[in-house]
Amino acid sequence: MSGLQLTLLAQADSGNAVLWTFLIYMVGVFAIAGLSNRLLQGRSFLSEYFLGSRGLGVWAFALTLAATSSSGGSFMGFPSKIYTHGWSLGLWIGSYMVVPICVMGLLGKRINEVARTADAITIPDVLRDRFRSISFGLISVSLIVFFMTFNLIAQFKGGSTILKTLLGPIDAFTSTAASLPDWIGNLSSEGNEYLVCLVVFGVAVIVYTTYGGFHAVVWTDVMQGIVMVVGVLIMLPLAINQAGAVAKTNKGAGLEQVTRRMAKMVPPRKGTGTIKTVEPGADVTVPSGSWIFLGDGDDQRLFKIKDRSDLTSSEPIQTKTEIWEIVSPDDISQVRQRLESGSEPSNVTGQVTLEIEELRDYAYGAKPEQAGSYVTGPGPEREKADGFLPLSLAISFFFMWAISGTGQPSNMVRLMAFRDTVTLRRSIFTVALYYSAIYFPLVIIFCCARVLMPGMESEPDRIMPQMAIELTSNIGMGWLAGLLIAAPFAAVMSTVDSFLLMISSALVRDIYQRNVNPKAHEKNIKTLTYLITLVAGLGALFGAMNPPEFLQDIIVYTGSGLAACFLAAVVYALYWPRSNAQGCIAAMVSGFSAHLSMYLVGFLQGNGFSPYRLFDMDPIIIGLTTSFVVGYGVTILTPPPPRDLVEKYFYKRSL
Amino acid sequence: MSSKEYTPVSTDNNTGLQPTRVFLNSRREAIVIFGAWFVALCWSVPYCYINGYGQKVDPEALSTIMGIPSWLFGGILLPWIVADLFTIWVCFFYMKDDKLGRAGDEENYDQPAVKMAETEGDAA
Numbered sequence: 001m002s003g004l005q006l007t008l009l010a011q012a013d014s015g016n017a018v019l020w021t022f023l024i025y026m027v028g029v030f031a032i033a034g035l036s037n038r039l040l041q042g043r044s045f046l047s048e049y050f051l052g053s054r055g056l057g058v059w060a061f062a063l064t065l066a067a068t069s070s071s072g073g074s075f076m077g078f079p080s081k082i083y084t085h086g087w088s089l090g091l092w093i094g095s096y097m098v099v100p101i102c103v104m105g106l107l108g109k110r111i112n113e114v115a116r117t118a119d120a121i122t123i124p125d126v127l128r129d130r131f132r133s134i135s136f137g138l139i140s141v142s143l144i145v146f147f148m149t150f151n152l153i154a155q156f157k158g159g160s161t162i163l164k165t166l167l168g169p170i171d172a173f174t175s176t177a178a179s180l181p182d183w184i185g186n187l188s189s190e191g192n193e194y195l196v197c198l199v200v201f202g203v204a205v206i207v208y209t210t211y212g213g214f215h216a217v218v219w220t221d222v223m224q225g226i227v228m229v230v231g232v233l234i235m236l237p238l239a240i241n242q243a244g245a246v247a248k249t250n251k252g253a254g255l256e257q258v259t260r261r262m263a264k265m266v267p268p269r270k271g272t273g274t275i276k277t278v279e280p281g282a283d284v285t286v287p288s289g290s291w292i293f294l295g296d297g298d299d300q301r302l303f304k305i306k307d308r309s310d311l312t313s314s315e316p317i318q319t320k321t322e323i324w325e326i327v328s329p330d331d332i333s334q335v336r337q338r339l340e341s342g343s344e345p346s347n348v349t350g351q352v353t354l355e356i357e358e359l360r361d362y363a364y365g366a367k368p369e370q371a372g373s374y375v376t377g378p379g380p381e382r383e384k385a386d387g388f389l390p391l392s393l394a395i396s397f398f399f400m401w402a403i404s405g406t407g408q409p410s411n412m413v414r415l416m417a418f419r420d421t422v423t424l425r426r427s428i429f430t431v432a433l434y435y436s437a438i439y440f441p442l443v444i445i446f447c448c449a450r451v452l453m454p455g456m457e458s459e460p461d462r463i464m465p466q467m468a469i470e471l472t473s474n475i476g477m478g479w480l481a482g483l484l485i486a487a488p489f490a491a492v493m494s495t496v497d498s499f500l501l502m503i504s505s506a507l508v509r510d511i512y513q514r515n516v517n518p519k520a521h522e523k524n525i526k527t528l529t530y531l532i533t534l535v536a537g538l539g540a541l542f543g544a545m546n547p548p549e550f551l552q553d554i555i556v557y558t559g560s561g562l563a564a565c566f567l568a569a570v571v572y573a574l575y576w577p578r579s580n581a582q583g584c585i586a587a588m589v590s591g592f593s594a595h596l597s598m599y600l601v602g603f604l605q606g607n608g609f610s611p612y613r614l615f616d617m618d619p620i621i622i623g624l625t626t627s628f629v630v631g632y633g634v635t636i637l638t639p640p641p642p643r644d645l646v647e648k649y650f651y652k653r654s655l
Numbered sequence: 656m657s658s659k660e661y662t663p664v665s666t667d668n669n670t671g672l673q674p675t676r677v678f679l680n681s682r683r684e685a686i687v688i689f690g691a692w693f694v695a696l697c698w699s700v701p702y703c704y705i706n707g708y709g710q711k712v713d714p715e716a717l718s719t720i721m722g723i724p725s726w727l728f729g730g731i732l733l734p735w736i737v738a739d740l741f742t743i744w745v746c747f748f749y750m751k752d753d754k755l756g757r758a759g760d761e762e763n764y765d766q767p768a769v770k771m772a773e774t775e776g777d778a779a
Contacts, residue, residue, distance in 0.1 A: 047758070054758060087724050091703045094731040097738035098692045101745060105688045109753065110681040116758040240722075255722025263714035372712025375724050377703060391704055398696045421753050425746040432742040440732060444723075575682050651672040 019170055021482030022489070025227075029208050029493075032219045036212030045526050046513070049213035050505040051121050051417050054112075056218065061418045062430035063225035064218040065104065067494035068410055070228060070438070075488030076162055079467070080460030082446035085381065085388040086262060086374030089443050092389055095398040096439045100431035102402040108415045108424050110574045114649055115416040123409045123566070124510040126416070130573045131581035132645055134515070139585060141510040143565050143592060144409055148503045149540070151558040155499060156544035157190075158555070159205070159492040160198035165465055166485050167197065188545040198544055201493075206537030209497045210530055214417070217497040224490030229437050231468075231487035234480065236441045238471040243448030246334060255444065261330055261451050262374040267366050268457055269325040270382065271359035274317060275305065275352045281313045289458065290346040291335060292354050302326045302335060303354060306458040311352065324458045325359060331454035338453075343470075364388070374450065396618035404560055404620050407567030410498050413505075464488055500540070504533040553609035557599060564591035564623025568631045577650045579631075582638040587631025595623030677753045684750055691741055695734060703730035 039048060047054070056064070082089040111126065118129035124144065128137025167173040177192040188195040208216050240254050247257035275292075277284050286309040294301045303325050309318035326332055338344040364387040365373035365380025373380040377394075378387025389397075405411060418424050449456070449467045456463050468484035508529045513520055520528075568587040572579035598619035601612035611619045707726025718725040723732060 087727055090723075090727040090731045091699065091707075094699050094703075094735075095692075095695065097699075097731070097735040098688075098695050101688050101738075101742045102692050105745065105750070106685045108681075109677060109684070109750075109755070113675070113677045113681075113753075113755045116756040119759040256719050257722075259719050259722055259724060260714050260717060263712050263717050369711055372710070372714065372717070375717060376710055376712055376726070377708035391700070391708070394700050394703070395696070398692075398700060402692050420755060421750070425750050425752075429742060429746040432739055436735065436739055440735065575678075575685065647672060650674055650678050652675050653671050 019167070019172075019482075021486050022166070025486055025490070026204060028223060029204065029220050032223065033208035033212035033216040036215035036219060039215050045522050046121055046509060046529070048215070049526075049529055050501065050509065051413070052214045052218060054116065054417055055419050056414075056417045056423065057419060058423050058426045058430060060218050060222055061414065061423055062427035062434065064221035064494075064498075065411060065414050065427070066100075066431045066434050067221040067225040067228070067491070068414065068498045069099075069103070069405060069408075070225075070491045070494070074438075074442075075228070075491045076158075076165075076461055076464055078442060079446045079449070079464045082443055083449050083456055083463045084460055085379035086265075086450065087259070087443070087447060088377045088379030088387075088389045089446075090440065091377060091394055092397055093401070093439050093443065095401045096435050099402050099405055100428055100435055103405045103408075103411055104415065104424065104428045104431065106406050107412065107570065107574060108418070108428075109421055111412060111415050111570070112418060112424070114574060117649060120416070122505045122509050123412050123570070124506060125514070127569065127573060127584070128510075128514070130645075130649060131584065131641065133581040133585075136581050136585050137510060137514065139588060140566070140569075141506045143562070143588070144506050145503060147558040147562050147565075148499050148506075149543075150554050152496065152499045152503065152536075152540040153543040153547060154555045154558075155492060155496045156198065156202055156540050157547045159201045159489070159496055160194055160544065161461075162488050162492055163197040163201050164193050165462055166489060168193070190545075190547070195545065198541065202537065202541035202544070205493060205496050205500065206534060206541070209500050210533040210537065213529075214501060217494075217501055218417075220497065221494045224494040225434070227483070227490045228487045229434060231484045232438050232441050232445070235445050235468065235471055235484060238475065239445040239448035239452075239467070242471060242474055243451040247451050255448075258448050258451050259375055262447060263372045264330055265328045265374050265450065266371075267362040267373065267380040267382070268327060268455070269359045269361055269366075270457075271323055271325070272320050272357045273303070273305075273323045274319045274355045274357065275309060275311070275321055276318075276355070277311045277316045277352055278350065280316065282311075282316075283313065284311045284348070284351050285309070286311065286318070286348050286352060287346045289455075290348045291339060291344060291455075292347070292352065293349045294354060302332045304455045304458050305348070305354070320357070322458065323354065323356070323359075324455060326455055328454070334451070334454050374447075390616070392613075392616035393618065396621055399621050399624070400560065400618060403567070403624065404563035407563030407565075407570070407624075408559070409562060409566055410502055412566070412570065413502065500533060500537050503536045504529060507532050507536070557609070557611075560618070560620035560623065561592065561595050563620060564595040564627055567591075567624060568627035571628075572631055572635070576635075577646045578640060579635050580638055580641040583631050583635025586634035587627045590630035591623045591627025594626035595619050598622055676751075677755065680751045680753055684745070687749070688745065691738070691745075695738060698734055699730050703727065706730065 052060075078089070078093070081092070085092075114120070114130060115126050118126055120126040120129055124137045124140040127140050128134060173196070174193065177196045180192045180196070185192045185195065188198070208220065240258070243258045244254035244256075247261040275286060286305055288306060288308040290305045292303050292305060294303065303323045306322040306324065309321060311318060326335060335344060339347045360382075361367075362380050362382045363385045364370060364378070370380075373387075378389045378391075381388040418427065446463065446467070449463055449470075452470060453463075453466060456466065464487075465481075465485050468481045472480040472484065508525065512528060513525060517524075565588050568591060569584040572584050572587060598611040598614065599609065602608075602610050605612060613619070614622050703726055706729065707724060720728040
């Protein structure tokens with residue numbers, strides 16, 4: 001059996017494994033939703049549905065918080081960044097060393113107490129009751145719905161894209177998608193396969209979230225959290241062993257060999273070219289990711305063709321195809337070995353010719369004086385001459401993960417749900433171990449991927465599933481890829497379900513029950529809750545059929561924007577007795593405005609959705625600073641809060 | 656200022672009021688935790704910048720520890736281990752167990768007994 005056949009067989013095994021893992025996983029999710037729905041019986045419906053009756057124990061609390069924070073980006077975007085920029089991602093993610101204790105410890109105990117004192121179920125509930133201000137409650141609801149709606153659409157697209165990546169190699173999936181009638185395919189601008197994945201992903205999340213409520217979300221988060229950490233811990237030794245064996249440098253062993261090989265790497269060149277059939281009249285298919293060698297002997301050059309082309313006798317030329325030139329000698333040698341062994345199935349050398357139209361070096365990392373850019377800061381970068389992670393951005397990301405994470409309402413609402421302070425303490429410890437086991441090991445795994453699989457810069461989002469298939473098929477256990485590939489899917493699902501519940505709780509609890517019909521019967525509330533969760537989910541699903549541009553930027557914008565709005569207001573509300581509604585509303589609105597203005601300036605400068613970076617800093621720092629300063633200033637310039645309100649939340653009568 | 660507006664309250668003004676234990680303890684703990692984040696920032700970013708940025712690398716002479724570039728080991732992995740130890744200290748030796756109260760929706764729910772190391776008046 002040839003190497004090519006072996007590779008195709010391994011990929012087929014992996015494809016079946018993915019399908020089985022996916023089906024077993026979905027059965028587990030729905031079973032959890034069913035059990036959670038039974039918990040709703042005999043308890044206060046809203047408190048149980050949106051807050052789990054404030055009774056979360058260690059595992060549930062720790063893993064729901066950890067899984068919600070780890071969106072699809074952790075398992076798709078982050079690995080692709082590691083692969084593209086090298087070891088500097090260790091600093092990029094470095095503040096995760098203190099994220100658990102910051103996100104849970106800075107506000108946890110106090111927000112839980114204030115929420116119980118106020119009988120609050122949502123964050124707007126807390127703010128409204130803490131300041132006895134209906135307008136504050138409505139402003140915070142509006143901001144949550146605004147940010148979460150955009151984010152939910154973006155996350156739906158992210159989940160569907162991941163599912164499409166995972167199911168892509170499976171024939172049953174591609175043939176089903178291809179057989180859809182035109183009128184269905186026309187519903188989405190992203191194609192049939194995307195549409196099938198969106199419907200499968202969206203309906204699954206909407207159904208289990210709607211039916212099971214908070215407990216379903218929490219316990220699926222637990223399952224998803226376990227899938228994530230097990231996936232990483234299996235991949236780590238496999239990656240080090242296999243990449244170390246490939247690297248074979250003069251010094252060291254295992255990971256050291258990988259790092260030394262990376263030190264020799266030079267970033268690839270990206271460009272465009274024209275491919276033509278060699279023989280006139282021949283039909284040639286050039287699969288996406290095909291390799292082609294140009295020239296002979298020492299002058300031979302290696303290119304990767306990104307997109308698929310079907311060259312026929314009537315159309316023998318494909319113009320303007322994206323190409324990547326691999327320039328590191330070790331990488332060229334590795335690709336050659338993989339082509340010989342069949343690990344890289346498509347070599348079109350001799351079948352087509354390539355005429356190069358344009359080739360560009362990375363803006364940082366390609367020059368001789370920048371040698372070793374994959375093992376030093378700021379890391380190679382294709383567009384910016386100051387590298388991937390200049391000093392100002394490194395500082396910004398220390399704010400971004402730890403401080404911005406603390407300001408996320410989706411995290412805050414979980415802090416209202418733990419049972420007692422013993423649970424909080426043990427959960428912080430658990431999440432710290434959990435993040436330690438995931439984030440730095442991911443950096444190591446995908447640095448190893450650079451050595452094992454050169455040329456993935458052309459499709460970096462596929463690096464996670466490709467690496468899982470590579471590692472497991474190399475040890476003859478292709479079925480294991482299913483488990484590893486489930487991790488990113490689990491990550492995005494656990495984020496989407498939480499956001500969905502945030503939106504429905506804002507609409508049902510904060511708008512309807514608190515403002516429209518405070519005396520609504522529980523049965524009506526229950527019906528409305530199911531309906532709103534369903535409608536919000538379906539709305540996001542339809543929105544994601546034709547998603548707007550700049551989706552990844554929207555996710556970043558909404559995440560940092562929520563922190564700029566909520567962190568200062570909540571910190572003042574919890575820890576400053578002198579704080580008042582005017583000051584905290586000002587903190588919220590000014591944080592929103594300052595953060596938004598950075599994006600508007602960037603837009604007006606013609607940068608699309610890329611923000612203007614004042615003092616080279618990320619907008620989150622501008623937004624947070626403005627929010628804290630304005631909130632403080634307005635508070636001390638306006639009358640103090642009512643004394644009885646302060647006594648209720650900060651003081652108790654001594655015996 | 657109306658008589659109902661807030662004025663600073665202390666335990667020594669015969670009002671019979673004192674700050675809640677949770678407020679005092681959580682504020683004290685938040686300051687320590689924020690300090691830890693600040694120390695991590697002040698160590699990691701400058702250490703990595705000074706030792707690992709903008710340097711031309713000789714692959715054979717590259718300094719590594721356990722296969723990781725030494726600037727990243729000293730700037731991130733080592734402090735990460737220290738941060739985990741700090742987290743253990745905070746969680747099991749520093750953070751107090753406090754009663755968080757009971758919400759109206761918890762009437763039928765018995766909060767597990769929390770063993771209190773201190774009485775209410777010993778906070779902070």
